[in-house]
Amino acid sequence: MGFLSVIISAVAAYLFFGMDHSFLGALAVIVSIGSFWSWGIMHNFATDKARQLKDYRGGFYDITEEEADSVPNWIATVNFVFALSGFILLLTAFVKAMN
Numbered sequence: 001m002g003f004l005s006v007i008i009s010a011v012a013a014y015l016f017f018g019m020d021h022s023f024l025g026a027l028a029v030i031v032s033i034g035s036f037w038s039w040g041i042m043h044n045f046a047t048d049k050a051r052q053l054k055d056y057r058g059g060f061y062d063i064t065e066e067e068a069d070s071v072p073n074w075i076a077t078v079n080f081v082f083a084l085s086g087f088i089l090l091l092t093a094f095v096k097a098m099n
Helices: 003-016 022-051 073-098
Strands: none
Touching: 003 022, 003 073, 022 073
16 A cells, blocks of 8 residues: 555554544554555665566666566565555544544
């Protein structure tokens, strides 16, 4: 999901803090930080693999499928869990805002 999961979690944190739900807001901040951290780790793995190729141009989003496959499954799973948690928190914030 890339940076989208970070934005989703940050919006959820903003909404929760705006509704005086401090615990859920803090949880959304932690999820946002975790999403950003795991996304950065995954990008570093892919960039390290790309640098080994002779046609590496140094672009931020020009990662090929082979380079993306170099990301270990454990960090991809961590990123997925953070992204899913952020999405659930955002849905929860919308539901609480409607009530």
